[in-house]
Amino acid sequence: MEPWQLQPARDLGLPAPERWRSLQRESGLVESGLRLVWLAVTRLFFAGWNRLEVRGRERLPAGPPFLLIANHSSHLDALLLAAALPLKWRDRVSPLAAGEVFFERRPLAAFAAAVLNALPVWRRRRSGGAHSLDELRRRLSEQAGIYIVFPEGTRSRDGQMAPFKSGLGALVAGAAVPVVPCHLQGAFAAAPPGRRFPRRRKIVLTIGAPLTFGTVANHRAGWAHIAAQAKQAVRGLAPVAAGKSEASG
Amino acid sequence: MKGTAFAQPLVAATLLGVVGLLLVAVSLNRFLFRLGRISREQYQDILVRSKTWCWLALGLLTPIVLGAAWVMGAALVLSLLCYREFARATGLFREKEIGLVVVLGIVALTLANAIHYDRMFFATAPLTAGALAIITIPTDQPKGYVQRVALGVFGFLLFGCSFGYLGLIANDERYRSILILIFVGVEMNDVFAYCVGRTVGGPKLVPLTSPGKTKAGALGAMVLTTALVALLTHRVFRGTVVDRWDHLAELGFLIAALGQMGDLVLSSIKRDLGLKDLGVVLPGHGGFLDRFDSLVLVPPVVFHFLSYHLGPLGTHSAAGLLPGG
Secondary structure, three states: OOOOOOOOOOOOOOOHHHHHHOOOOOOOHHHHHHHHHHHHHHHHHHHHHOOOEEEOHHHOOOOOOEEEEEOOOOOOHHHHHHHOOOHHHOOOEEEEEEHHHHOOOHHHHHHHHHOOOOEEEOOOOOOOOOOOHHHHHHHHHHOOOEEEEOOOOOOOOOOOOOOOOOHHHHHHOOOOOOEEEEEEEOHHHHOOOOOOOOOOOOOEEEEOOOEOOOOOOOOHHHHHHHHHHHHHHHHOOOOHHHHOOOOOO | OHHHHHHOOOHHHHHHHHHHHHHHHHHHHHHHHHHOOOOHHHHHHHHHHHHHHHHHHHHHHHHHHHOHHHHHHHHHHHHHHHHHHHHHHHOHHHOHHHHHHHHHHHHHHHHHHHOOOHHHHHHHHHHHHHHHHHHOHHHOOOOOHHHHHHHHHHHHHHHHHHHHHHHHHOOOOOHHHHHHHHHHHHHHHHHHHHHHHHHHOOOEOOOOOOOOOEHHHHHHHHHHHHHHHHHHHHHHOOOOOOOOHHHHHHHHHHHHHHHHHHHHHHHHHHHHHOOOOOOOOEOOOEOHHHHHHHHOOHHHHHHHHHHHHHOOOOOOOOOOOOOOO
């Protein structure tokens, strides 16, 4: 709990559809309750159906803000990473999701905002400057958030890890925000592109030691350095035998 | 059931009156626009407000016609929506434990109404206040404790307890007439204050709190609302001990005064927070609290005033789950 402030919701005055897409969005009791139920159900599902194994949970920072980054090969990935975090952080966790995919249609936008607590990142710049890594960066520290980020920018179509984009660097360069590298093994096999319901395959989530980039300059060269470092850290968590077959890059 | 509903005093007349007023407002707006007496912006603004009024009238009158259980449900929804707006405006929504206790308190009030257990209703306020005082202690964050708890109690009493009285009134067999008396009295009080204030002008009432209100408007509304409520109350309680000119005037005065005070309470909250509106749910009006601010203080006073003179409201109604209808 934070020190008391008589401060209205940052998204006060926005109609619901705009509120879902807003990076100023703040959650209330209803959303928090929905997330509790959702996370409980997804945890049970992954534990039972995919025998989810989380390794290195003790390496998670003591508290927010921080970023979880991972290889991205299925639609399950954000849910798997969220399932590894304590439930008390449920209102802090926000997967960064493609605005064009998750926030264009109202029902999906409502679900992404209310249940997943996802925040939109727009590939195309929209009027009003919605594509705002600066705003995401500010929100991360102001609201002590936990971002789930897939620095490849999109889902892998063949299970191989793609180069990391520099947008990750723009979020954390020069800031004392830990970046926690994670590696997902088995998610691609469980939910490859085109698959509507996950296969019954074991999934292993490995959590690595946090990285910090407080001394890295916040400009293009620094961002590229961070992207390279982060990719190396994620790849380093891949099991050696499996690394060649899935998400080795 | 519907025959019974329309047989109660004021129900049919109010329904016809509301439908008629809305039709007149929409037609007049269109007529004046075609004559060029109002601009397109004014026309659109009035149209949006009128449409919202149609939905509001439907939302308020439908439960009254359908039955007591519907009124209790509507009071629950109104309480929750208004508390939500209050919590988001003050920042209290970030205190999830406080919010949970307030919501449980509001649900408990509704349950007490549904099972017609008045003692539970009256006990819920102090019990909820106690629970609010306790709930954040385990977090061991004493900084801001007083503000959090005080705002929680304030929100619960104003929007949970007060609107909960609407459901409590629904346990009385005359609930349709009483509720219409309240709604008509409160809404016309606003209209009278606006019209008299605009016509007469003069010094402001409390300019820093509500710059638009004048002393003349407040006084005019007081006189006109008192007269209107007295007339309506006479229709509803003809031949009872309330049907005396002094009691009728007292009830009218209470509704007029507390309607205006409720408006000013919410204006004070908004000015303190630096907000114009507390929400955007109702196009042309703002949020639910911007529309129902005048109602906030009235239901408890009407309930206790009538209970004092007539005996506790609802005493002669059948007990049990979701009575009435």
